[in-house]
Amino acid sequence: MRMIAPAALALALVGFGAPGRAQTLQVEYDVTLAGLTLGKADLTSTFEGPKYKMQAGVKLMGLAKLLTGGKGAATAAGTIVGPQPQPASFAITSRSSDDQRTVRMGLASGNVEAVEIVPPIEEKPDRVPVKETDTKGVVDPISALLMPTVSAGTLMDSNNCNRTIPVFDGAARFNVVLSYKETRRAEVPGYRGPVLVCTARYVPVSGHRALRPSTKFMEENKDMSVWLAPLDRQKLLVPLRVSVRTMIGVSVVEASKWAFDDTAGAVPVSGSTQ
Template sequence: MRASLAFLAAFAASVLAAAAPASASSSFDATYGIWLAGFPVGEADVNSTYDGRRYRIDVQARLVGLAGLITDGRGAASATGRVSGERVAPASFAVNSASSKASRTVRMGLSGGSVSAVEILPPLPEHPDRVPVRASHRRGVVDPVSAFLFPGRGRLAMDDPGQCERTIPVFDGASRFDIVLSYAGTRQLDKPGYSGPVLMCAARFRAIAGHREGKEAVRFMEENRDMAVWLAPVEGSRTLLPLRIEVRTQIGTSVIEAQRVSIDGGGVARAAAR
Protein backbone atom coordinates (compact mmCIF):
# COMPACT_ATOMS: atom_id res chain seq x y z
CA MET A 1 0.00 0.00 0.00
CA ARG A 2 2.84 2.44 0.79
CA ALA A 3 4.44 1.71 -2.59
CA SER A 4 1.09 2.27 -4.31
CA LEU A 5 0.63 5.63 -2.60
CA ALA A 6 4.11 6.75 -3.64
CA PHE A 7 3.42 5.68 -7.23
CA LEU A 8 0.03 7.40 -7.30
CA ALA A 9 1.50 10.60 -5.90
CA ALA A 10 4.29 10.49 -8.44
CA PHE A 11 1.87 10.07 -11.31
CA ALA A 12 -0.43 12.80 -10.11
CA ALA A 13 2.53 15.16 -10.05
CA SER A 14 3.09 14.56 -13.74
CA VAL A 15 0.73 17.39 -14.61
CA LEU A 16 3.25 20.18 -13.95
CA ALA A 17 4.79 20.68 -17.38
CA ALA A 18 1.36 20.80 -18.99
CA ALA A 19 0.49 23.79 -16.88
CA ALA A 20 2.86 26.28 -18.45
CA PRO A 21 3.97 27.42 -21.88
CA ALA A 22 7.76 27.25 -22.03
CA SER A 23 8.10 31.04 -22.16
CA ALA A 24 5.80 32.11 -19.32
CA SER A 25 5.28 31.77 -15.60
CA SER A 26 2.35 29.66 -14.53
CA SER A 27 0.71 27.96 -11.58
CA PHE A 28 -1.33 24.80 -11.67
CA ASP A 29 -3.72 23.07 -9.30
CA ALA A 30 -5.56 19.81 -9.80
CA THR A 31 -7.34 17.01 -8.00
CA TYR A 32 -7.04 13.44 -9.23
CA GLY A 33 -9.42 10.67 -8.24
CA ILE A 34 -8.05 7.18 -7.62
CA TRP A 35 -10.07 4.01 -8.20
CA LEU A 36 -9.22 0.36 -7.66
CA ALA A 37 -11.32 -2.42 -9.18
CA GLY A 38 -14.05 0.14 -9.84
CA PHE A 39 -14.20 1.49 -6.27
CA PRO A 40 -13.05 4.98 -5.22
CA VAL A 41 -10.08 4.57 -2.88
CA GLY A 42 -8.16 7.84 -2.91
CA GLU A 43 -7.50 11.39 -4.03
CA ALA A 44 -4.36 13.35 -4.87
CA ASP A 45 -4.06 17.15 -4.80
CA VAL A 46 -1.36 18.72 -6.96
CA ASN A 47 0.07 22.24 -6.67
CA SER A 48 2.82 23.32 -9.01
CA THR A 49 4.59 26.43 -10.23
CA TYR A 50 6.76 27.09 -13.26
CA ASP A 51 8.65 30.32 -14.04
CA GLY A 52 9.63 29.46 -17.60
CA ARG A 53 12.69 27.48 -16.52
CA ARG A 54 12.29 26.11 -12.99
CA TYR A 55 9.49 23.91 -11.73
CA ARG A 56 8.29 22.92 -8.30
CA ILE A 57 5.67 20.26 -7.62
CA ASP A 58 3.91 19.45 -4.34
CA VAL A 59 1.51 16.53 -4.04
CA GLN A 60 -0.68 15.28 -1.22
CA ALA A 61 -2.31 11.85 -1.68
CA ARG A 62 -4.68 10.07 0.68
CA LEU A 63 -6.91 7.04 0.81
CA VAL A 64 -10.62 7.68 1.29
CA GLY A 65 -13.71 5.71 2.23
CA LEU A 66 -13.30 2.16 3.52
CA ALA A 67 -9.68 1.96 2.32
CA GLY A 68 -8.80 5.02 4.40
CA LEU A 69 -10.54 3.62 7.47
CA ILE A 70 -8.64 0.34 7.20
CA THR A 71 -5.11 1.62 6.59
CA ASP A 72 -5.12 5.40 7.15
CA GLY A 73 -2.91 5.55 4.06
CA ARG A 74 -1.45 8.85 2.92
CA GLY A 75 1.55 10.11 0.98
CA ALA A 76 3.31 13.31 -0.04
CA ALA A 77 5.77 13.99 -2.83
CA SER A 78 7.72 16.98 -4.09
CA ALA A 79 10.19 17.69 -6.86
CA THR A 80 12.14 20.66 -8.25
CA GLY A 81 14.17 21.12 -11.40
CA ARG A 82 14.29 22.71 -14.83
CA VAL A 83 12.72 22.10 -18.23
CA SER A 84 14.68 23.06 -21.33
CA GLY A 85 13.01 22.11 -24.61
CA GLU A 86 12.46 18.35 -24.49
CA ARG A 87 14.87 17.87 -21.58
CA VAL A 88 13.75 17.54 -17.96
CA ALA A 89 16.57 18.16 -15.45
CA PRO A 90 15.53 17.35 -11.85
CA ALA A 91 17.31 18.96 -8.88
CA SER A 92 15.55 17.41 -5.88
CA PHE A 93 12.98 14.75 -5.04
CA ALA A 94 11.29 13.71 -1.82
CA VAL A 95 8.47 11.31 -1.01
CA ASN A 96 6.93 10.18 2.26
CA SER A 97 4.38 7.40 2.48
CA ALA A 98 2.66 6.22 5.63
CA SER A 99 -0.05 3.93 6.92
CA SER A 100 -1.23 2.93 10.36
CA LYS A 101 1.58 0.34 10.47
CA ALA A 102 4.68 2.00 9.03
CA SER A 103 6.16 4.91 7.12
CA ARG A 104 9.15 5.62 4.90
CA THR A 105 10.85 8.79 3.63
CA VAL A 106 13.08 9.11 0.58
CA ARG A 107 15.12 12.24 -0.24
CA MET A 108 17.29 12.57 -3.30
CA GLY A 109 19.44 15.27 -4.91
CA LEU A 110 20.31 15.34 -8.61
CA SER A 111 22.63 17.40 -10.80
CA GLY A 112 23.15 17.22 -14.55
CA GLY A 113 20.94 14.15 -14.81
CA SER A 114 22.95 12.22 -12.21
CA VAL A 115 22.09 11.37 -8.62
CA SER A 116 24.33 13.19 -6.16
CA ALA A 117 22.83 12.09 -2.81
CA VAL A 118 20.18 9.70 -1.48
CA GLU A 119 18.68 9.24 1.98
CA ILE A 120 16.13 6.51 2.81
CA LEU A 121 14.63 6.34 6.31
CA PRO A 122 14.23 3.73 7.61
CA PRO A 123 16.82 2.01 5.38
CA LEU A 124 15.57 -0.77 3.14
CA PRO A 125 16.30 -4.26 4.48
CA GLU A 126 19.19 -6.14 2.90
CA HIS A 127 18.25 -9.04 0.62
CA PRO A 128 20.78 -11.28 -1.18
CA ASP A 129 18.57 -11.42 -4.30
CA ARG A 130 18.46 -7.62 -4.74
CA VAL A 131 20.05 -6.60 -8.07
CA PRO A 132 22.95 -4.22 -7.24
CA VAL A 133 22.62 -0.55 -8.22
CA ARG A 134 25.82 0.53 -9.98
CA ALA A 135 27.14 4.05 -10.48
CA SER A 136 26.01 3.89 -14.11
CA HIS A 137 22.43 3.29 -12.99
CA ARG A 138 22.43 6.70 -11.26
CA ARG A 139 23.37 8.64 -14.39
CA GLY A 140 21.02 10.01 -17.06
CA VAL A 141 17.92 9.52 -14.93
CA VAL A 142 14.89 11.40 -13.63
CA ASP A 143 13.06 10.99 -10.33
CA PRO A 144 9.56 9.39 -10.21
CA VAL A 145 7.78 12.76 -10.00
CA SER A 146 9.70 14.46 -12.80
CA ALA A 147 9.51 11.26 -14.86
CA PHE A 148 5.99 12.09 -15.97
CA LEU A 149 6.61 15.58 -17.28
CA PHE A 150 5.66 15.49 -20.94
CA PRO A 151 7.30 18.27 -23.00
CA GLY A 152 6.44 18.03 -26.70
CA ARG A 153 8.86 16.10 -28.91
CA GLY A 154 10.74 18.05 -31.57
CA ARG A 155 8.56 19.63 -34.23
CA LEU A 156 5.84 17.00 -34.05
CA ALA A 157 2.27 18.25 -33.74
CA MET A 158 1.07 17.89 -30.17
CA ASP A 159 -1.53 15.32 -31.21
CA ASP A 160 0.93 13.36 -33.39
CA PRO A 161 1.19 9.64 -32.43
CA GLY A 162 4.96 10.10 -32.21
CA GLN A 163 4.49 12.06 -28.97
CA CYS A 164 3.86 8.72 -27.26
CA GLU A 165 7.10 7.15 -28.44
CA ARG A 166 9.54 7.68 -25.56
CA THR A 167 11.45 5.74 -22.91
CA ILE A 168 11.76 7.35 -19.47
CA PRO A 169 14.75 6.27 -17.30
CA VAL A 170 13.67 6.48 -13.65
CA PHE A 171 15.58 6.17 -10.36
CA ASP A 172 13.53 6.39 -7.15
CA GLY A 173 16.42 6.30 -4.66
CA ALA A 174 16.51 2.52 -4.46
CA SER A 175 15.45 1.09 -7.82
CA ARG A 176 16.31 1.88 -11.42
CA PHE A 177 13.65 1.11 -14.05
CA ASP A 178 12.39 2.25 -17.45
CA ILE A 179 8.86 3.30 -18.41
CA VAL A 180 8.47 2.57 -22.11
CA LEU A 181 5.60 4.33 -23.90
CA SER A 182 4.17 3.61 -27.35
CA TYR A 183 1.20 4.83 -29.37
CA ALA A 184 -2.03 2.85 -28.87
CA GLY A 185 -4.67 5.10 -30.42
CA THR A 186 -6.41 8.48 -30.45
CA ARG A 187 -9.87 9.34 -29.17
CA GLN A 188 -12.00 12.43 -28.64
CA LEU A 189 -12.70 13.33 -25.02
CA ASP A 190 -15.28 15.77 -23.69
CA LYS A 191 -15.24 16.39 -19.95
CA PRO A 192 -15.11 19.36 -17.57
CA GLY A 193 -11.80 21.13 -18.14
CA TYR A 194 -10.96 19.55 -21.49
CA SER A 195 -12.58 18.89 -24.85
CA GLY A 196 -10.49 17.58 -27.72
CA PRO A 197 -8.15 14.81 -28.88
CA VAL A 198 -6.40 12.49 -26.44
CA LEU A 199 -3.37 10.36 -27.26
CA MET A 200 -3.64 6.90 -25.72
CA CYS A 201 -0.12 5.68 -24.93
CA ALA A 202 0.51 2.07 -23.91
CA ALA A 203 3.04 1.73 -21.08
CA ARG A 204 5.48 -1.03 -20.17
CA PHE A 205 7.64 -1.46 -17.06
CA ARG A 206 11.24 -2.65 -17.39
CA ALA A 207 13.25 -3.39 -14.22
CA ILE A 208 16.96 -2.48 -14.43
CA ALA A 209 18.47 -2.60 -10.91
CA GLY A 210 17.59 -2.36 -7.22
CA HIS A 211 14.69 -4.80 -7.48
CA ARG A 212 14.61 -8.28 -6.01
CA GLU A 213 15.28 -10.70 -8.83
CA GLY A 214 12.56 -13.31 -9.28
CA LYS A 215 10.09 -11.43 -7.08
CA GLU A 216 6.52 -12.17 -8.20
CA ALA A 217 5.43 -8.50 -8.12
CA VAL A 218 8.35 -7.46 -10.36
CA ARG A 219 7.66 -10.27 -12.81
CA PHE A 220 3.97 -9.33 -12.86
CA MET A 221 4.74 -5.69 -13.72
CA GLU A 222 7.26 -6.61 -16.43
CA GLU A 223 4.71 -8.89 -18.08
CA ASN A 224 1.84 -6.43 -17.58
CA ARG A 225 0.41 -5.23 -20.89
CA ASP A 226 -2.61 -3.51 -19.35
CA MET A 227 -1.08 -0.11 -18.59
CA ALA A 228 -1.83 3.15 -20.38
CA VAL A 229 -1.71 6.92 -20.02
CA TRP A 230 -3.97 9.41 -21.82
CA LEU A 231 -2.24 12.62 -22.89
CA ALA A 232 -4.08 15.80 -23.91
CA PRO A 233 -2.45 18.73 -25.80
CA VAL A 234 -2.65 22.01 -23.90
CA GLU A 235 -3.59 25.17 -25.76
CA GLY A 236 -0.75 27.60 -26.38
CA SER A 237 2.09 25.37 -25.17
CA ARG A 238 4.40 22.57 -26.25
CA THR A 239 3.23 20.33 -23.43
CA LEU A 240 0.90 17.40 -22.82
CA LEU A 241 -1.42 16.94 -19.87
CA PRO A 242 -1.85 13.40 -18.44
CA LEU A 243 -5.59 13.12 -17.86
CA ARG A 244 -5.83 9.44 -16.99
CA ILE A 245 -3.63 6.46 -16.15
CA GLU A 246 -4.68 2.82 -16.04
CA VAL A 247 -2.63 0.04 -14.43
CA ARG A 248 -3.71 -3.56 -13.93
CA THR A 249 -2.57 -4.66 -10.48
CA GLN A 250 -2.65 -8.05 -8.80
CA ILE A 251 -5.89 -7.08 -7.03
CA GLY A 252 -7.67 -5.21 -9.85
CA THR A 253 -7.26 -2.32 -12.27
CA SER A 254 -6.16 1.00 -10.79
CA VAL A 255 -7.38 4.18 -12.51
CA ILE A 256 -6.17 7.71 -11.75
CA GLU A 257 -8.14 10.46 -13.50
CA ALA A 258 -8.20 14.25 -13.35
CA GLN A 259 -11.35 15.53 -11.65
CA ARG A 260 -10.50 19.24 -11.42
CA VAL A 261 -7.94 21.26 -13.36
CA SER A 262 -7.09 24.94 -12.79
CA ILE A 263 -4.34 26.90 -14.55
CA ASP A 264 -3.30 30.33 -13.25
CA GLY A 265 -6.15 30.44 -10.75
CA GLY A 266 -9.04 29.79 -13.05
CA GLY A 267 -8.16 28.74 -16.57
CA VAL A 268 -8.56 25.15 -17.66
CA ALA A 269 -6.76 23.00 -20.19
CA ARG A 270 -8.40 23.06 -23.60
CA ALA A 271 -7.73 21.38 -26.91
CA ALA A 272 -4.67 22.78 -28.65
CA ALA A 273 -5.46 24.95 -31.65
CA ARG A 274 -5.07 23.13 -34.97
Protein backbone atom coordinates (compact mmCIF):
# COMPACT_ATOMS: atom_id res chain seq x y z
CA MET A 1 0.00 0.00 0.00
CA ARG A 2 2.88 2.38 0.72
CA MET A 3 3.90 2.20 -2.95
CA ILE A 4 0.65 3.57 -4.04
CA ALA A 5 3.08 4.75 -4.33
CA PRO A 6 5.30 11.52 -8.44
CA ALA A 7 4.03 25.34 -15.08
CA ALA A 8 3.79 28.70 -14.73
CA LEU A 9 0.68 30.20 -13.12
CA ALA A 10 -0.57 31.61 -16.42
CA LEU A 11 -0.20 28.30 -18.24
CA ALA A 12 -1.98 26.43 -15.47
CA LEU A 13 -4.94 28.79 -15.40
CA VAL A 14 -5.26 28.91 -19.19
CA GLY A 15 -5.40 25.13 -19.22
CA PHE A 16 -8.58 24.85 -17.12
CA GLY A 17 -12.15 25.18 -18.25
CA ALA A 18 -14.51 27.96 -17.26
CA PRO A 19 -15.75 28.07 -13.65
CA GLY A 20 -18.56 25.64 -12.96
CA ARG A 21 -17.66 23.41 -15.91
CA ALA A 22 -16.06 20.18 -14.71
CA GLN A 23 -13.88 17.66 -16.48
CA THR A 24 -13.32 14.16 -15.09
CA LEU A 25 -10.59 11.63 -15.82
CA GLN A 26 -11.21 8.04 -14.76
CA VAL A 27 -8.38 5.53 -15.05
CA GLU A 28 -8.43 1.85 -14.15
CA TYR A 29 -5.11 0.09 -13.59
CA ASP A 30 -3.96 -3.53 -13.45
CA VAL A 31 -1.47 -4.26 -10.67
CA THR A 32 1.09 -7.03 -11.18
CA LEU A 33 4.19 -8.28 -9.37
CA ALA A 34 6.79 -10.43 -11.13
CA GLY A 35 4.25 -11.00 -13.89
CA LEU A 36 1.54 -12.24 -11.50
CA THR A 37 -1.76 -10.38 -11.17
CA LEU A 38 -2.18 -8.83 -7.73
CA GLY A 39 -5.29 -6.75 -8.18
CA LYS A 40 -6.81 -3.56 -9.52
CA ALA A 41 -6.39 0.14 -8.84
CA ASP A 42 -8.50 3.09 -9.92
CA LEU A 43 -8.02 6.85 -10.01
CA THR A 44 -10.74 9.47 -10.54
CA SER A 45 -9.66 13.10 -10.96
CA THR A 46 -12.18 15.93 -11.31
CA PHE A 47 -11.13 19.40 -12.43
CA GLU A 48 -13.16 22.58 -12.03
CA GLY A 49 -11.28 25.77 -12.77
CA PRO A 50 -7.90 25.47 -11.02
CA LYS A 51 -9.38 23.17 -8.36
CA TYR A 52 -9.07 19.40 -8.34
CA LYS A 53 -10.47 16.46 -6.39
CA MET A 54 -9.06 12.94 -6.55
CA GLN A 55 -10.17 9.52 -5.38
CA ALA A 56 -7.95 6.44 -5.59
CA GLY A 57 -8.43 2.85 -4.55
CA VAL A 58 -6.57 -0.46 -4.61
CA LYS A 59 -8.02 -3.95 -4.19
CA LEU A 60 -5.90 -7.07 -4.17
CA MET A 61 -7.27 -10.31 -5.59
CA GLY A 62 -6.64 -14.03 -5.50
CA LEU A 63 -3.71 -15.29 -3.45
CA ALA A 64 -2.55 -11.77 -2.63
CA LYS A 65 -5.93 -10.98 -1.07
CA LEU A 66 -5.97 -14.32 0.74
CA LEU A 67 -2.53 -13.76 2.25
CA THR A 68 -2.81 -10.07 3.11
CA GLY A 69 -6.46 -9.03 2.86
CA GLY A 70 -4.97 -5.85 1.45
CA LYS A 71 -6.96 -2.93 0.10
CA GLY A 72 -6.85 0.82 0.44
CA ALA A 73 -8.61 4.05 -0.48
CA ALA A 74 -7.39 7.63 -0.62
CA THR A 75 -8.70 11.11 -1.39
CA ALA A 76 -7.01 14.44 -2.08
CA ALA A 77 -8.19 17.93 -3.01
CA GLY A 78 -6.51 21.21 -3.75
CA THR A 79 -5.54 23.75 -6.39
CA ILE A 80 -3.06 23.84 -9.25
CA VAL A 81 -1.42 27.26 -9.48
CA GLY A 82 2.14 26.48 -10.49
CA PRO A 83 4.60 23.68 -11.31
CA GLN A 84 3.04 21.34 -8.75
CA PRO A 85 -0.38 20.91 -7.09
CA GLN A 86 -1.07 22.66 -3.80
CA PRO A 87 -3.20 20.17 -1.86
CA ALA A 88 -5.57 21.31 0.88
CA SER A 89 -6.54 17.89 2.19
CA PHE A 90 -5.41 14.28 2.00
CA ALA A 91 -6.71 11.10 3.60
CA ILE A 92 -5.85 7.44 3.17
CA THR A 93 -7.00 4.24 4.83
CA SER A 94 -5.09 1.00 4.23
CA ARG A 95 -6.25 -2.38 5.45
CA SER A 96 -4.57 -5.76 5.69
CA SER A 97 -5.64 -9.03 7.28
CA ASP A 98 -4.37 -7.96 10.71
CA ASP A 99 -4.01 -4.18 10.56
CA GLN A 100 -5.67 -0.95 9.53
CA ARG A 101 -4.28 2.58 9.53
CA THR A 102 -5.84 5.93 8.63
CA VAL A 103 -3.90 9.09 7.84
CA ARG A 104 -5.54 12.51 7.55
CA MET A 105 -3.63 15.63 6.63
CA GLY A 106 -4.52 19.29 6.16
CA LEU A 107 -2.32 21.64 4.15
CA ALA A 108 -2.20 25.30 3.12
CA SER A 109 -0.11 26.62 0.21
CA GLY A 110 1.86 23.39 0.13
CA ASN A 111 2.64 23.47 3.84
CA VAL A 112 1.37 20.83 6.26
CA GLU A 113 -0.89 22.33 8.94
CA ALA A 114 -2.12 19.21 10.75
CA VAL A 115 -1.65 15.43 10.64
CA GLU A 116 -3.62 12.65 12.33
CA ILE A 117 -2.45 9.03 12.14
CA VAL A 118 -4.56 6.27 13.73
CA PRO A 119 -3.03 4.15 15.13
CA PRO A 120 0.18 6.19 15.52
CA ILE A 121 3.36 5.10 13.76
CA GLU A 122 5.50 2.98 16.07
CA GLU A 123 8.66 4.66 17.28
CA LYS A 124 11.90 2.96 16.20
CA PRO A 125 15.51 3.88 17.05
CA ASP A 126 16.52 4.06 13.39
CA ARG A 127 13.57 6.20 12.27
CA VAL A 128 14.86 9.53 10.94
CA PRO A 129 13.01 12.40 12.68
CA VAL A 130 10.79 14.61 10.55
CA LYS A 131 11.80 18.26 10.80
CA GLU A 132 9.37 21.14 10.46
CA THR A 133 11.11 22.21 7.25
CA ASP A 134 10.41 18.76 5.79
CA THR A 135 6.67 19.54 5.76
CA LYS A 136 6.96 22.76 3.75
CA GLY A 137 6.35 23.00 0.01
CA VAL A 138 5.18 19.39 -0.34
CA VAL A 139 2.48 17.36 -2.05
CA ASP A 140 0.67 14.29 -0.79
CA PRO A 141 1.16 10.94 -2.59
CA ILE A 142 -2.14 11.21 -4.52
CA SER A 143 -1.79 14.85 -5.61
CA ALA A 144 1.74 13.93 -6.76
CA LEU A 145 0.14 11.97 -9.61
CA LEU A 146 -0.89 15.27 -11.25
CA MET A 147 2.10 16.88 -12.95
CA PRO A 148 1.58 20.37 -14.40
CA THR A 149 3.73 21.41 -17.32
CA VAL A 150 7.09 22.86 -16.35
CA SER A 151 8.09 23.64 -19.92
CA ALA A 152 7.16 26.57 -22.11
CA GLY A 153 6.77 24.07 -24.97
CA THR A 154 4.18 21.36 -25.51
CA LEU A 155 3.22 18.73 -22.95
CA MET A 156 5.37 16.29 -24.90
CA ASP A 157 8.46 18.46 -24.37
CA SER A 158 11.10 16.22 -22.77
CA ASN A 159 11.73 18.87 -20.11
CA ASN A 160 8.38 18.00 -18.54
CA CYS A 161 9.98 14.76 -17.35
CA ASN A 162 12.78 16.55 -15.55
CA ARG A 163 11.40 17.40 -12.12
CA THR A 164 11.72 16.63 -8.44
CA ILE A 165 8.46 15.90 -6.60
CA PRO A 166 8.62 16.58 -2.83
CA VAL A 167 6.21 14.11 -1.20
CA PHE A 168 5.00 13.90 2.40
CA ASP A 169 2.60 11.07 3.27
CA GLY A 170 1.89 12.13 6.85
CA ALA A 171 4.75 10.13 8.31
CA ALA A 172 7.65 10.20 5.84
CA ARG A 173 9.15 12.85 3.60
CA PHE A 174 10.86 11.80 0.36
CA ASN A 175 11.63 13.07 -3.12
CA VAL A 176 10.72 11.39 -6.39
CA VAL A 177 13.28 12.53 -8.96
CA LEU A 178 12.18 12.12 -12.58
CA SER A 179 14.41 12.30 -15.66
CA TYR A 180 13.56 12.05 -19.34
CA LYS A 181 14.28 8.73 -21.05
CA GLU A 182 12.25 8.65 -24.28
CA THR A 183 8.98 9.49 -26.02
CA ARG A 184 6.88 6.64 -27.33
CA ARG A 185 3.32 5.79 -28.30
CA ALA A 186 0.94 3.87 -26.06
CA GLU A 187 -2.47 2.35 -26.62
CA VAL A 188 -5.03 1.36 -24.01
CA PRO A 189 -8.84 1.39 -24.20
CA GLY A 190 -9.70 5.12 -24.22
CA TYR A 191 -6.25 6.48 -25.03
CA ARG A 192 -4.01 6.15 -28.03
CA GLY A 193 -1.16 8.59 -28.39
CA PRO A 194 2.23 9.77 -27.17
CA VAL A 195 3.63 9.34 -23.67
CA LEU A 196 6.72 10.66 -21.97
CA VAL A 197 8.79 7.88 -20.44
CA CYS A 198 10.65 9.10 -17.36
CA THR A 199 13.08 7.23 -15.15
CA ALA A 200 12.48 7.67 -11.42
CA ARG A 201 14.62 7.69 -8.31
CA TYR A 202 13.55 7.52 -4.66
CA VAL A 203 15.37 9.86 -2.29
CA PRO A 204 14.40 9.49 1.40
CA VAL A 205 14.52 12.65 3.48
CA SER A 206 12.96 11.84 6.87
CA GLY A 207 10.45 9.59 8.58
CA HIS A 208 12.00 6.48 7.04
CA ARG A 209 13.87 3.74 8.91
CA ALA A 210 17.46 4.24 7.86
CA LEU A 211 18.67 0.74 8.75
CA ARG A 212 16.00 -1.27 6.98
CA PRO A 213 17.26 -3.28 3.97
CA SER A 214 14.23 -2.14 1.96
CA THR A 215 15.19 1.50 2.46
CA LYS A 216 18.71 0.84 1.21
CA PHE A 217 17.35 -1.16 -1.73
CA MET A 218 14.93 1.57 -2.83
CA GLU A 219 17.52 4.31 -2.38
CA GLU A 220 19.85 2.47 -4.79
CA ASN A 221 17.07 1.30 -7.11
CA LYS A 222 17.64 2.40 -10.72
CA ASP A 223 14.90 0.23 -12.21
CA MET A 224 11.89 2.55 -11.84
CA SER A 225 9.98 4.36 -14.55
CA VAL A 226 6.71 6.14 -15.25
CA TRP A 227 4.83 6.75 -18.50
CA LEU A 228 3.06 10.11 -18.53
CA ALA A 229 0.04 10.79 -20.75
CA PRO A 230 -1.12 14.35 -21.50
CA LEU A 231 -4.32 16.17 -20.65
CA ASP A 232 -4.01 19.11 -23.02
CA ARG A 233 -6.79 21.31 -21.64
CA GLN A 234 -5.55 20.99 -18.07
CA LYS A 235 -1.88 21.30 -19.07
CA LEU A 236 -1.24 18.19 -16.95
CA LEU A 237 0.54 14.86 -17.27
CA VAL A 238 -0.92 11.78 -15.56
CA PRO A 239 0.68 8.32 -15.10
CA LEU A 240 -0.40 5.71 -17.61
CA ARG A 241 2.10 3.13 -16.34
CA VAL A 242 4.42 2.87 -13.32
CA SER A 243 7.11 0.20 -13.01
CA VAL A 244 9.15 -0.34 -9.83
CA ARG A 245 11.63 -3.11 -9.09
CA THR A 246 11.04 -4.42 -5.59
CA MET A 247 13.03 -6.89 -3.51
CA ILE A 248 10.79 -9.71 -4.78
CA GLY A 249 10.32 -8.70 -8.40
CA VAL A 250 9.12 -5.91 -10.67
CA SER A 251 5.79 -4.34 -9.71
CA VAL A 252 3.80 -2.75 -12.55
CA VAL A 253 0.71 -0.56 -12.31
CA GLU A 254 -0.61 -0.12 -15.87
CA ALA A 255 -3.77 1.52 -17.19
CA SER A 256 -6.35 -0.89 -18.57
CA LYS A 257 -9.00 1.79 -19.20
CA TRP A 258 -8.78 5.56 -19.71
CA ALA A 259 -11.92 7.70 -19.86
CA PHE A 260 -11.92 11.50 -20.08
CA ASP A 261 -15.33 13.17 -19.67
CA ASP A 262 -15.06 16.84 -20.55
CA THR A 263 -18.41 18.55 -19.96
CA ALA A 264 -16.80 21.85 -20.93
CA GLY A 265 -16.59 20.56 -24.48
CA ALA A 266 -12.81 20.37 -24.67
CA VAL A 267 -11.18 18.82 -27.68
CA PRO A 268 -10.01 15.26 -26.82
CA VAL A 269 -6.32 14.63 -26.34
CA SER A 270 -4.61 14.35 -29.72
CA GLY A 271 -4.72 10.77 -30.92
CA SER A 272 -7.00 9.64 -28.08
CA THR A 273 -10.43 8.03 -28.11
CA GLN A 274 -13.17 8.35 -25.53
